[in-house]
Amino acid sequence: MTKQTKTELKTVLLTGFEPFGGESINPSWQAVKQLHGQSINDHQVECVELPCEFGRSLEHLYQAIEKHQPSLVLCIGQAGGRSHISIERIAINIDDARIADNAGNQPVDITIIDDAPAAYFAKLPIKTMYKGLLEAGIPVEVSNTAGTYVCNHVMFGLLDYIARHFGENEESIQGGFIHIPFLPEQAVHHSGAPSMSQTTVVAALKLLIKNGLSSGPDLKVAAGTTH
Amino acid sequence: MTKQTKTELKTVLLTGFEPFGGESINPSWQAVKQLHGQSINDHQVECVELPCEFGRSLEHLYQAIEKHQPSLVLCIGQAGGRSHISIERIAINIDDARIADNAGNQPVDITIIDDAPAAYFAKLPIKTMYKGLLEAGIPVEVSNTAGTYVCNHVMFGLLDYIARHFGENEESIQGGFIHIPFLPEQAVHHSGAPSMSQTTVVAALKLLIKNGLSSGPDLKVAAGTTH
Amino acid sequence: MTKQTKTELKTVLLTGFEPFGGESINPSWQAVKQLHGQSINDHQVECVELPCEFGRSLEHLYQAIEKHQPSLVLCIGQAGGRSHISIERIAINIDDARIADNAGNQPVDITIIDDAPAAYFAKLPIKTMYKGLLEAGIPVEVSNTAGTYVCNHVMFGLLDYIARHFGENEESIQGGFIHIPFLPEQAVHHSGAPSMSQTTVVAALKLLIKNGLSSGPDLKVAAGTTH
Amino acid sequence: MTKQTKTELKTVLLTGFEPFGGESINPSWQAVKQLHGQSINDHQVECVELPCEFGRSLEHLYQAIEKHQPSLVLCIGQAGGRSHISIERIAINIDDARIADNAGNQPVDITIIDDAPAAYFAKLPIKTMYKGLLEAGIPVEVSNTAGTYVCNHVMFGLLDYIARHFGENEESIQGGFIHIPFLPEQAVHHSGAPSMSQTTVVAALKLLIKNGLSSGPDLKVAAGTTH
Numbered sequence: 001m002t003k004q005t006k007t008e009l010k011t012v013l014l015t016g017f018e019p020f021g022g023e024s025i026n027p028s029w030q031a032v033k034q035l036h037g038q039s040i041n042d043h044q045v046e047c048v049e050l051p052c053e054f055g056r057s058l059e060h061l062y063q064a065i066e067k068h069q070p071s072l073v074l075c076i077g078q079a080g081g082r083s084h085i086s087i088e089r090i091a092i093n094i095d096d097a098r099i100a101d102n103a104g105n106q107p108v109d110i111t112i113i114d115d116a117p118a119a120y121f122a123k124l125p126i127k128t129m130y131k132g133l134l135e136a137g138i139p140v141e142v143s144n145t146a147g148t149y150v151c152n153h154v155m156f157g158l159l160d161y162i163a164r165h166f167g168e169n170e171e172s173i174q175g176g177f178i179h180i181p182f183l184p185e186q187a188v189h190h191s192g193a194p195s196m197s198q199t200t201v202v203a204a205l206k207l208l209i210k211n212g213l214s215s216g217p218d219l220k221v222a223a224g225t226t227h
Numbered sequence: 228m229t230k231q232t233k234t235e236l237k238t239v240l241l242t243g244f245e246p247f248g249g250e251s252i253n254p255s256w257q258a259v260k261q262l263h264g265q266s267i268n269d270h271q272v273e274c275v276e277l278p279c280e281f282g283r284s285l286e287h288l289y290q291a292i293e294k295h296q297p298s299l300v301l302c303i304g305q306a307g308g309r310s311h312i313s314i315e316r317i318a319i320n321i322d323d324a325r326i327a328d329n330a331g332n333q334p335v336d337i338t339i340i341d342d343a344p345a346a347y348f349a350k351l352p353i354k355t356m357y358k359g360l361l362e363a364g365i366p367v368e369v370s371n372t373a374g375t376y377v378c379n380h381v382m383f384g385l386l387d388y389i390a391r392h393f394g395e396n397e398e399s400i401q402g403g404f405i406h407i408p409f410l411p412e413q414a415v416h417h418s419g420a421p422s423m424s425q426t427t428v429v430a431a432l433k434l435l436i437k438n439g440l441s442s443g444p445d446l447k448v449a450a451g452t453t454h
Numbered sequence: 455m456t457k458q459t460k461t462e463l464k465t466v467l468l469t470g471f472e473p474f475g476g477e478s479i480n481p482s483w484q485a486v487k488q489l490h491g492q493s494i495n496d497h498q499v500e501c502v503e504l505p506c507e508f509g510r511s512l513e514h515l516y517q518a519i520e521k522h523q524p525s526l527v528l529c530i531g532q533a534g535g536r537s538h539i540s541i542e543r544i545a546i547n548i549d550d551a552r553i554a555d556n557a558g559n560q561p562v563d564i565t566i567i568d569d570a571p572a573a574y575f576a577k578l579p580i581k582t583m584y585k586g587l588l589e590a591g592i593p594v595e596v597s598n599t600a601g602t603y604v605c606n607h608v609m610f611g612l613l614d615y616i617a618r619h620f621g622e623n624e625e626s627i628q629g630g631f632i633h634i635p636f637l638p639e640q641a642v643h644h645s646g647a648p649s650m651s652q653t654t655v656v657a658a659l660k661l662l663i664k665n666g667l668s669s670g671p672d673l674k675v676a677a678g679t680t681h
Numbered sequence: 682m683t684k685q686t687k688t689e690l691k692t693v694l695l696t697g698f699e700p701f702g703g704e705s706i707n708p709s710w711q712a713v714k715q716l717h718g719q720s721i722n723d724h725q726v727e728c729v730e731l732p733c734e735f736g737r738s739l740e741h742l743y744q745a746i747e748k749h750q751p752s753l754v755l756c757i758g759q760a761g762g763r764s765h766i767s768i769e770r771i772a773i774n775i776d777d778a779r780i781a782d783n784a785g786n787q788p789v790d791i792t793i794i795d796d797a798p799a800a801y802f803a804k805l806p807i808k809t810m811y812k813g814l815l816e817a818g819i820p821v822e823v824s825n826t827a828g829t830y831v832c833n834h835v836m837f838g839l840l841d842y843i844a845r846h847f848g849e850n851e852e853s854i855q856g857g858f859i860h861i862p863f864l865p866e867q868a869v870h871h872s873g874a875p876s877m878s879q880t881t882v883v884a885a886l887k888l889l890i891k892n893g894l895s896s897g898p899d900l901k902v903a904a905g906t907t908h
């Protein structure tokens with residue numbers, strides 16, 4: 001690593017969530033916290049645990065962005081039932097909660113940010129990140145929905161923040177959302193549910209950060225779905 | 228039906244697709260064509276089969292809209308592997324084809340319409356339509372992704388057309404997309420794939436049209452997903 | 455139908471179950487009762503609803519066999535979560551209940567019949583029956599497990615009864631078990647669960663009876679699983 | 682480990698399979714070979730790779746049993762698509778191959794051993810082994826079918842060998858079959874397929890061996906299925 005002063009050191013902001021939905025752990029925070037303080041491609045990784053709450057999760061995220069001035073923000077969340085690492089392509093401007101969040105709120109069909117567009121695409125080279133995991137032998141998919149719960153809420157809020165604060169200079173910051181499977185110890189309690197070991201998830205996050213920081217145009221690799 | 232002149236009769240435009248992906252039939256057109264010429268809530272149903280092709284599918288759709296001047300457009304497509312009727316909530320401005328369309332084209336990460344937004348929400352009372360099927364005992368879900376293939380392409384093009392042509396007077400037209408499962412005779416060839424009988428699908432489409440024509444604000448019924 | 459006296463008329467015994475596991479209906483009895491009194495291949499169909507209880511279900515089954523002296527016994531049960539009609543290949547000599555039966559009993563790892571073998575193969579031309587549904591366009595599979603609950607209990611008890619009572623003359627009676635999916639109105643309450651319409655199930659049962667009555671050796675059609 | 686002469690040392694025989702079905706590796710052999718030569722509960726682990734062939738797989742297994750005189754035989758196989766470690770409860774006396782084996786043979790509805798019973802229950806304390814993995818946080822299930830391919834063929838042949846060779850003295854040997862998921866690097870090529878890391882599988886195998894060697898009656902823990 002080249003010598004840098006504290007203020008020169010670039011940062012990556014990585015967030016995970018606290019547990020929700022009856023789980024005692026959240027695999028996103030379990031994995032994210034392993035990377036706190038590590039250096040990846042001359043960036044220092046800063047990790048923050050977000051509350052699983054509409055509204056307050058974004059307050060915490062915005063505070064962390066203002067504090068750390070990251071060049072890349074990756075928010076990580078649990079997708080119980082999915083088997084592959086999911087790189088989210090898009091966030092949509094709506095909350096529609098099947099279950100209450102950790103503060104007891106359950107918004108149904110509420111616009112997240114009133115004067116914002118219907119959706120934002122991830123500000124990430126998602127296909128470069130996708131191909132990086134494929135080549136490393138880690139199960140990965142591009143997902144076209146982050147749901148309508150707190151994960152999508154955070155992804156939408158993050159991308160709205162970037163759009164509003166970085167105007168013409170948008171190359172200075174990237175951001176998006178990654179969903180990860182249950183940990184094995186969670187899947188034990190969910191009949192037939194897939195899982196992924198923390199070792200694999202942490203290896204995936206490192207590669208996603210590395211490739212998420214890459215400059216240049218994204219790869220063109222088919223990774224869509226017919227429905 | 229009350230007596231009406233030709234020009235007074237309101238219409239619903241229902242579209243299905245031709246077969247794709249190695250199938251010999253497409254359940255969307257098989258069901259849609261059963262409703263051609265029928266009258267539902269004082270609207271006559273006009274049915275059109277769209278080619279499973281990027282670009283040309285929208286040309287056919289726009290011609291049909293101009294010809295029939297419908298007050299409701301429902302485009303129906305096959306979602307092989309899904310078990311429930313899916314009311315699509317949103318269409319996104321990207322083509323990412325895993326397989327070539329019926330003209331041999333396979334766009335990857337191509338913006339559908341350059342000066343359009345990232346996404347459009349369905350212009351439909353989706354929760355009213357959802358609740359209508361629930362109460363009729365027909366398996367239904369609200370889906371937050373129509374994929375990135377021709378179905379999403381058509382849904383996005385439809386909603387863009389409505390946004391551009393109906394400006395302030397948007398109440399005069401509604402539109403959106405419905406995905407349906409395989410027919411049983413298709414599922415025979417797909418190990419473990421769910422299916423839905425044509426009788427059930429046709430009954431669902433009638434209810435979706437009826438409730439899609441309803442005026443007034445949409446219901447607030449939770450039907451989101453956590454991821 | 456040729457003229458026959460009462461005693462000459464051959465019968466098929468078809469059984470369904472009462473609801474269990476929190477459901478208000480059981481699709482097996484809903485379908486089975488449609489066929490009561492019908493004539494298929496010169497056999498009259500007699501239908502009986504079995505209690506969803508270990509032990510007592512078999513008492514009812516044995517009484518019905520003794521009363522009707524059927525040449526074919528098909529027991530039908532609900533397999534919520536399966537998408538295809540399942541022709542069961544084998545029943546095993548064990549009860550292992552995840553949930554209590556309708557009488558509140560929950561046997562765990564209890565041998566069903568002490569001096570019986572570990573398993574009985576269905577006494578049915580299962581591949582002839584399988585091919586018949588395939589050709590009719592009805593989703594079907596050969597299943598290698600009927601579970602360890604009341605369905606397997608009834609299938610095992612049926613085949614043990616046949617083995618003990620028909621000795622050398624086994625050609626005079628056939629028997630086995632068929633699992634069917636949820637009805638659509640049940641799947642409404644089970645997110646993502648497949649279903650099959652009653653019309654399709656009843657058509658399937660007629661074909662299964664017809665082909666189950668066929669004489670001659672069974673077809674050799676691959677329908678196994680790798681695990 | 683206490684001092685023992687060569688002939689006194691007890692052994693566990695662990696088998697995995699060579700790749701099949703288009704895969705370049707088989708996770709069963711990848712995991713099994715990690716344990717070769719290790720000592721678990723005063724037993725030395727001997728590992729053998731079996732060909733994925735009807736018939737010849739059993740010849741190799743029988744040779745290995747005769748050579749190593751194991752007190753426990755665990756055969757391990759790949760169950761692509763399953764998400765949990767599966768402890769197989771029963772093996773059935775039939776081959777029904779959907780795809781040809783590695784020698785090009787595809788038996789359909791062929792009895793494996795003519796004068797053998799319809800099925801054998803695993804000669805293992807399956808619930809003790811099941812509970813051991815549950816408590817270690819490793820996803821596990823009791824499976825009631827090992828399929829009708831080479832895995833079931835080997836399990837049936839193993840249990841038949843034990844039944845024929847150990848008569849009254851059956852306590853001297855235990856045996857059964859374990860199915861494991863794809864490795865992550867395999868799941869990369871199977872859209873949506875679950876996987877399990879080799880580290881987790883190897884940890885599971887160690888626990889399964891340890892608990893498989895336990896004496897005393899098996900635990901009574903419900904782990905059945907309704908179908």
